[in-house]
Amino acid sequence: MQEFEPLNLDDLLSFESNSTLVITVNNRYARRLLGQLSMRVERTQSSLTIPAIVPFGAWLRQISDQLCFVAGYEPAAHEVDNFTSHLLWQQAIRACEEDGYFLDIAQAARSAAEADRLQDEWKIRVLPPEHTADYEHFLQWRSAYRQQLQQLDLDDANTSIERVLTAIRHKAFALDFKRLVVLGFHEFSPRFTDLLEAIQAQGVQIYRLIVPEPIASHVYCHSAIDTHDEWHQAASWARQLLDADPDAKVAIVAPSLETQIPLVHRVMRKALSDQGQSVHAYNVAAARPLAEWPFARAALSWVKVLAVLATERHAEPSVLASALLQGLCAGGQAEAGGRALIDVIWRERQELSITAERFQQALYEHAPILAQAWEQAYALTVQAPRLQDSMAWAQHWRKALEILGFPGNVALDSAGFQTLEALQHALQQLAAQAPAWGAISVQYAQQLFSLKLRETPFQPQRAAQARLDVLGFLEAEGGRWDAVWVLGLSDAVLPAVVRPNPLLPAPAQRRMQAPRATPERELAWARLIMHSLLRSADTVWLSYPQSEGEQLLRPSPLIASYPRHHFEPSRATQAIPAVQVEWYHDEQGPALTSQERTAGGVAVIEAQARNPLWAFVRYRLHARQLPAYATLADMNSRGLFLHHLLELLCVALPDQQALQHALSQGRLPSILGQVTQEAAQAQLGDYGAVLQALEIERAQAILANYVELELHREPYSVAGIEQQHTWQYEALQLRLRLDRLDRLEDGSCVLIDYKTGSGDFRLKQEWLRPRPINLQLPFYAVVLQEQGQNVVAASLARLHARQVELVGMGVEGLVLTGLIDWPDGHSWGALLNSWRQAIHQLAHEFNIGVASNQSVNTDDLRYCDVLPFLRLHDEREDQDEATQ
Structure with a gap:
């Protein structure tokens, strides 16, 4: 220097x-x-x-x-900010690299912007022998970028300096x-x-x-087991100091704070609270992208809805629901339920796309206050010029959000006010960069706005009452506290690993001692940081984790000379008087009444078998997880297609004899093609031509393999397809639908259920246990047997491109591919009887309100849609504490 x-x-x-x-x-x-x-x-x-x-x-x-x-x-007409500069770098790189030299254009732009600044700031001169392919590409990008600036009469920070x-x-x-x-x-x-x-x-x-600060008189070095232990130790240390002196100023400094924010807040809330009540306020000096804050997220969602519907006249339900659920609009809390109901309806109906007209209609039906505001904001966007600069679009978004009632009638705290100010400032910055973009479309303007908020860091101002600061190295530099704990000081952090800019030749960077270019420079920087940290307080704790995952760590050489001390919290734990705990196991709900109607069919008994509390919550309390938004890749569409295809095939070829005649007369391929096309028209209408053709080709291959299995069975005729049955046990009444019922020549019945997934069939483990699961076929078998039918087999038909097969159970000697061999001591008649007893017992449990939270194994709950009600995490925590 x-x-x-x-x-x-x-x-x-x-x-x-x-x-x-x-x-x-x-x-x-x-x-x-x-x-x-x-x-x-x-x-x-x-x-x-x-x-x-x-x-x-x-x-x-x-x-x-x-x-x-x-x-x-004279400077250029406008100076671009870093956000606009990076986007211009991306444009320059795309123009130069049409063959896709870089897959990550955004990262290449960041590296190029840094290389551009480094080369000028540190006067890095690259000698001809040092040229690399990356450097040659950078020179082309730089030339194209500078040419863009000149053509648009722009300066960036580097050219301005x-x-x-x-x-x-x-x-x-x-x-x-x-x-x-x-x-x-x-x-x-x-x-x-x-x-x-x-x-x-x-x-x-x-x-x-020179602002002299005395060096710390008390410096301690501490080793923690791992990162989590280190944070807990530091938080306990801070709590101890603040308890002793609430006016003390304390800091915890971490080198990679921005990557540990969830852990930091979790540890701090626990350490600085008593019985759920916060005792000491703290401040974490780490910014998150503005787009992640609730007000900005809601504004982005509404702007996206306006842009998409104004351009495409339709949008995916998830795009519209994002805005509806975040709210902060006209109607506020009063219409929150109506907006949520719109989302539920779209999910349940498996909607793939919502037109602007249907969206407007849904709003008038369920959120009329918002509907009026939306109509005006949408009309404003539709009537806006097709192309205009970012200043005009920024003004447009501001006006449209105002019409929509943003940010609603919620009470704003300090963080909310600051978020809205930051959002307004981001719009102003976007407007100021209008010369860089020229006239742009509404969708591109919306994308710029979204990207701007994602790349704008934001953090509310420090709480005045907070006496504990949690900061990174740079934020702590030059500060002064009563005591400081610096953690994470392993040899991989201080000094940091050398990371020269990848676009500039390393020898040229080393020659000029550019930042991050040499170990010597990183060591010098580490010493400066340590010098500053040791002058930030009179008492300084320096710590490092001994491990991170499976990696063993060593202390930084810069702290090796300080004496080792193990921190032990001295804050006495307040004695809590012993109290008598009364336990009440609430596992019994009210009995089912005859007035209650239970929807769900076999799934009711299935859930009762897997976990009675699941059945009670799902079918008595009617609580459930919302279904996912529909997509064209949804496997259910494929399943409906194959089910419909087999239904049409059974109508066209109602028995094995008809199938054999069609084969012998050469008509089978045309029949298979006809039913496939008919099923595709009914179920694949939302698919594009190419995707539909692929699904048809796949289905025809599956159908051909399945027909081969049908030809080698005992003679049969299809007696029922998607037949409806009603079953009642005490107050419980269920409606059932059977995929297929075949009648054999002796009048007996074979049940078939189609499965289009690729999961394993584990019938012995599932059907032979005391509380059987995957009960569709066993349940249908019991119902039909009670109605006087002679059921001799129950078989699952797998319809999958990898494998087409029949797997089931039935009477001995039946010619049906895939029947499982009986274990010793079992027979078909005994199995039907055990199924009947198990199903009656499960139905009885449901009727009387049994709601115990019990499962045979965790796999039984793999597809449970009410897991939060089961509180399994609490059970795991109790088990962990017991083992400790």
Whole structure:
């Protein structure tokens, strides 16, 4: 670093403020210095004025504005922000790499923008022997990018700095200060050094402000078992200090805080609360994308709905429901139930697409207040010009959201107000970048808005009452607390791993000692960070995890010399008097009454067999998980298609004799093709031509294999397809539907149920257990047997491209492919009897309200749609505590 005359705060206050400028490395240093100077002035009760304190980036923008009035050095008409700059880099890369040199264009743009800045900031000159293929591509991108800027009359931050440097070097204008004070710069890059030398050449005296902070008098080194243990230890330490002195200022510093936010909040809430009540407030200095905050997420959803419907006149239900469920619109909480009901209806009806007219109709039916607002906002968007600049679209979104009632009638807290301000600022920034985009469509404007919010970090201002700060390395730099715990200090973190820019040749970066280019530079940076952290408090704890997953870790060499101490929380645990605990197992619901109607068919008994509480919640309380949104790739569409296809085949060929005649006469292929086409027209109407053709081809192959199985069975005739049956046991009445019932020559019956999935058939494990599951066929067999039918077999027919088969159980000697051999001591008659007893017992349990939370094994609950009611995680936690 270039040496300049040092001075302290008193020296700074002695300077004439009107001719002194302080430049800080960032906003944090500027705010802290301003606070320190203000306190000194207040203590001395003097009337001294404080000099201008400006972050370096803001000062450069001020100088750039002044150049507007300097002939020959005028800046471009507009300066793009980093967001727009990265998108322009992406456009340049796509234009240069039509053959897809990079798959991740966004990452390539980030690397290119960094390489562009590094090359100018550090004066990296690449020698001819050092050229690489990546560097050659970068040069092409850079040329195309700069050409874009020139054509559009734009500057970015890098070209703006170059323009300012050139103007000051040529003394194109007089500087309005005589003394320049720099603060917070650990090093001066070659370009920054040139800038300071050019300022000195105009007679400006440059100083380096020194704000001395005493080094910590108590430094402890602690090793934790792993990352989780380390965070728990640090949080317990903070709780101990705050309990002893609620006015203490404490900080926990982590190198990779942004990747651990959920863990941090979970640990802090637990450590700083008693019996669920927060005892100490804390602040986590880590920003999330603005798009993830509720108000911004809702605004994005409504803007997307407007853009999609105005352009396409239809949208997927999930797009519309995203806005409806987030609300923050006209109708607010009063119509929240109606908006949710719209979503439920679309899910249950398996809607694939909703037109603008149907959306409007649904709103008028279930959310009339919102419907009126939506009609106006939608008309405004439809009537907007097809192409206009981002400034006009930003104004349009603002007006449309206002018409929609955004942000509703919710009470706004401080974070809500700040989120809305950030959202408004993002719209303003998008509008300011209009020259970079020109006239754009409504959908592209919506995509820009969404991308802008996703790439805009946001964090509400620090809570004033918080005495505990959780920060990253950079946020902690220059701060001062009573005590600090720095965690995560393994040898892989401090010093960090070398990561030179991938687009610039590594030798050229090493030659100029560019950031992240050499181990020596990373070590120097690590020492600077450690120097700052050891001056952030009088007491400093330094810790590292001994492992991360299966990887063993070592402490950073920078903390190896400090004495090891094991932290033990000294806060005494308050003795809780023993109380008598009364347990009440609520496993019995009210009995089913004759007035109750239970929908669900065999699924009711199936759920009772798998878990009685599941059956009670699902069919007595009518609680269930919402179905997923329908998609063309939904396997249910394929299942309906195959079921319908087999139904048509049974109508066309109602018995084995008809099938054999069609085969012998050569008519079978045409019959199979005809029924396949008819089924496709009925069930695959939403499929495109190519996808429909593929499904038909697949179905014909499956059908041909299945027909082969039918030809080798005992002679049969199809006696029923999708037959409806009613079964009643006590107060329970169920409606049943059987896929297929075949009649053999002796009058006996064979039951067939079609399965279009690829899962394993485990009939012995499922049908022979005391509480049988997968009960469709056993249930139908019992019902028909009770009605006087002679059922001799129950078989599952797998209809899948990988395998077509019949698997089932039946009387011995029956010619039916796939019948399972009987275990010792079992027979078909005995099995039917055991099924009848089990089904009657399950039905009786359901009738009297048995709702015990019991399952034979966890696989029984694989497809349970009321898992939160079963509270299985609580049981697992109890088991874990018991084992500990």
